[in-house]
Amino acid sequence: MITVFTPTYNRAYILNRCYQSLVNQTTHNFKWLIVDDGSSDHTEDLVKQWLAEGKVDITYIKQTNAGKPAAHNTGVLNCTTELFICLDSDDFFRADAIETIYKEWEAVKTKDYIVGLAMLKAYSDGKLTGTYLPEEVNETSIYDLYEKYHFKGELTLIFRTKIIQEYLFPIFEGRSLLVNLLSMTY
Numbered sequence: 001m002i003t004v005f006t007p008t009y010n011r012a013y014i015l016n017r018c019y020q021s022l023v024n025q026t027t028h029n030f031k032w033l034i035v036d037d038g039s040s041d042h043t044e045d046l047v048k049q050w051l052a053e054g055k056v057d058i059t060y061i062k063q064t065n066a067g068k069p070a071a072h073n074t075g076v077l078n079c080t081t082e083l084f085i086c087l088d089s090d091d092f093f094r095a096d097a098i099e100t101i102y103k104e105w106e107a108v109k110t111k112d113y114i115v116g117l118a119m120l121k122a123y124s125d126g127k128l129t130g131t132y133l134p135e136e137v138n139e140t141s142i143y144d145l146y147e148k149y150h151f152k153g154e155l156t157l158i159f160r161t162k163i164i165q166e167y168l169f170p171i172f173e174g175r176s177l178l179v180n181l182l183s184m185t186y
């Protein structure tokens with residue numbers, strides 16, 4: 001099963017688009033884990049409304065504001081499914097996204113060296129945020145994808161939960177942390 005994780009902080013004004021994209025999935029075989037990083041808007045009320053509707057399996061965690069890396073860690077540590085994917089509060093999925101992930105995962109899940117999958121990101125008009133993935137490449141590292149194959153753009157990454165739980169973001173009390181996972185040139 002897949003956990004779709006959404007970190008949020010004062011994003012009630014846009015979170016409904018994310019929710020509707022999950023409601024409209026062709027399969028509902030997933031959990032939506034929302035970590036509210038101390039919002040002071042009406043995010044909590046909005047999520048309570050969705051919980052009452054019962055259209056999506058939602059787990060809601062509200063924590064004291066600690067920043068996105070801490071919210072991400074909370075999500076990872078509370079994930080109980082095989083796969084973990086981050087869907088930011090201002091993003092949304094195509095209607096077949098979860099179904100496509102399951103199909104692609106089925107083909108590689110027995111390969112223990114596979115950490116996860118990568119999906120292309122696009123704007124609401126369907127235009128990609130970057131280039132297509134190289135057709136000749138089925139398996140590669142993120143580093144090689146950008147450096148060796150010259151991919152440009154954003155990706156949505158789907159991780160094996162047991163792997164990502166071993167690599168949490170460092171949290172420095174009283175300090176801001178700018179996390180740059182990939183060095184990309186656009």
